[in-house]
Amino acid sequence: MTLEMETQPIKRNAGAAFAAIPTGAALGAEVRAGDLRTLDDAGFAYVLEAWHAHSVLLFRGQALSDPELIAFSRRFGDLDWAPVQENGRRFVEGMPEIYIVSNVKVNGEAIGSLGDGEAAWHTDMSYLDVPPKASMLYALEVPPRGGNTSFCCMYSIYEALPSDLKARIEGLKIKHDGTYNSGGYVRQGVTVTGDPRTSPGALHPLVCTHPDTGRRLLYLGRRRNAYLAGLDLEESEALLDELWSYVARPEFAWEHVWRAGDLVLWDNRCTMHRRDAFDPGARRIMHRTQIKGEARPA
Ligand code: OGA
Ligand code: MN
Numbered sequence: 001m002t003l004e005m006e007t008q009p010i011k012r013n014a015g016a017a018f019a020a021i022p023t024g025a026a027l028g029a030e031v032r033a034g035d036l037r038t039l040d041d042a043g044f045a046y047v048l049e050a051w052h053a054h055s056v057l058l059f060r061g062q063a064l065s066d067p068e069l070i071a072f073s074r075r076f077g078d079l080d081w082a083p084v085q086e087n088g089r090r091f092v093e094g095m096p097e098i099y100i101v102s103n104v105k106v107n108g109e110a111i112g113s114l115g116d117g118e119a120a121w122h123t124d125m126s127y128l129d130v131p132p133k134a135s136m137l138y139a140l141e142v143p144p145r146g147g148n149t150s151f152c153c154m155y156s157i158y159e160a161l162p163s164d165l166k167a168r169i170e171g172l173k174i175k176h177d178g179t180y181n182s183g184g185y186v187r188q189g190v191t192v193t194g195d196p197r198t199s200p201g202a203l204h205p206l207v208c209t210h211p212d213t214g215r216r217l218l219y220l221g222r223r224r225n226a227y228l229a230g231l232d233l234e235e236s237e238a239l240l241d242e243l244w245s246y247v248a249r250p251e252f253a254w255e256h257v258w259r260a261g262d263l264v265l266w267d268n269r270c271t272m273h274r275r276d277a278f279d280p281g282a283r284r285i286m287h288r289t290q291i292k293g294e295a296r297p298a
Contacts, residue, residue, distance in 0.1 A: 018043065020050040020057075025254035027153040027271060029054035036062055036072050036263065044075055052212050055271050056151045058256065059263040064138055066287060069263075070097050073136050073289040076265075080132045080290045083125060083181070084188040086113045101137070101286040103278075112285070114183035119275040121152065121247055122222035123268045124290060127178030127201045133293030136265045141285040142258040146278030152253040154270045157246050158207065158218040165242065169218075171298075172206040175199075177225030182275075184224075196227035196236070203229055205298035210270050217270045218243065219296060247272070269296065 019032045031050050033043055036059060051057050064072065073079055082092075082099030087110050092098045100112030125131045137149075158166075178200040179190050186192055193199045206228065208219045220226070223244055228236040246252070256264060266273060268290075278284060 018046055020046075020054065022054060023254045026156045026252045027054060027151060028056040028058065028254040028256070030058045030060065033059065037064070037068050039072075048076075051265060051267065055153060055155075056254065056264065056266045059265075060259065061261050062138065062263045063261065064263065066092070066095050066098050069136065069138050069287060069289060070095070072263075073097070073291055076134055076291045078292045080125070080292050082288070082290065083113075086110065086115075086181070086183070086185050086188075088188060097289050099288040099290065101288055102284060103280065104141075104283050104285055113181065113185070114275070115185075116147075116278050116280045116282075116284070117183060118277045119182040119273075120184070120222065120224070121220075121272045121274045122182045123220075123272045124182075126176040126204065126219075126221040126268070129202045130295050131176075131202075131293055132268055132290035134265060134267055134291040135288055136263060136291070137286050137288045138264075139258045139260050139262045139286050141283050142260055143278045143282030143284050146276055146282070147284050148255050148257050148276045149264070149273055150253050150255040150275075151266060151271050151273045152247060154217040154219065154272065155210075155215050156252045158216055160246055160249075160252070161218070161243075166207075168239070169206050169243070172231075173203045173229040174206045174219065174221065175201045175203050175225075175227040175229060176221035177201045177227075179225055180222075182222070195233075196225045197233060199225045199227075201225070201227075204296045208269065208296045208298060211294065211297060213270075215270070219269070220244065220247065220272065222272075269293065 020029045022029045079097040081096040101114050102112030103116040124135045
């Protein structure tokens with residue numbers, strides 16, 4: 001069965017109407033699977049297949065507490081602990097798996113990370129040797145406009161590269177920087193060097209094979225402080241700029257406009273995401289989990 005062709009709900013388990021409705025863009029589908037807290041094993045198998053086919057899944061109208069968000073996330077694998085918040089707090093008290101993305105302040109202190117500004121294209125936590133394979137972001141409060149999140153398809157971007165460029169990048173390793181988070185804030189305990197060759201981070205293959213789908217993809221992570229190992233800095237910068245010029249193309253992306261109750265699951269191996277800025281006077285509260293991955297295979 002090819003999920004791409006489905007536009008009508010199909011009957012699955014327990015009388016629930018299941019459907020994966022592609023966004024029509026290069027990636028992403030809305031999955032209608034009812035209340036995720038009561039999803040049975042057959043339903044979960046359907047979700048997993050849809051995720052591998054579409055890389056990003058949207059589930060609308062959910063009502064998840066933090067423990068329920070953690071429980072659903074765990075069905076995909078063990079969870080990583082959240083990164084340190086910008087306010088220096090290690091994590092949410094008692095729930096190290098939850099990362100809060102928010103501009104809301106309580107008593108003058110931000111309750112979460114990333115503020116209200118733009119977040120540039122990135123994939124999560126790829127400054128680690130073993131980055132999470134997936135992230136799940138759940139919207140509790142969203143602003144009336146702005147703060148949209150876009151996703152891009154790194155399979156399509158790799159496939160679009162001219163063959164001579166593909167040949168030039170074959171076998172290269174890329175350093176994914178660990179200095180800044182996606183909001184552009186310096187991570188806790190990191191000294192800024194400004195030199196991509198010496199800044200902290202992790203080396204990964206630039207072209208990877210997805211362990212579940214077997215498809216090849218370009219693994220860029222984020223632009224700032226990235227470095228192609230072994231190249232002169234100038235050469236590395238020029239080649240990275242050339243590769244990143246493909247990322248900006250709208251045909252590889254899908255933009256999500258959030259509603260409260262939306263849960264979005266994305267694959268950090270074969271997608272990147274970015275977020276628009278929004279009105280600093282508006283409130284946006286999202287809770288995220290991150291699912292453990294394996295070292296990225298070439
Ligand atoms: C994230 C992230 C963007 C957003 O949670 O990893 O990049 O839309 N969030 O808040
Ligand atoms: Mn992110």
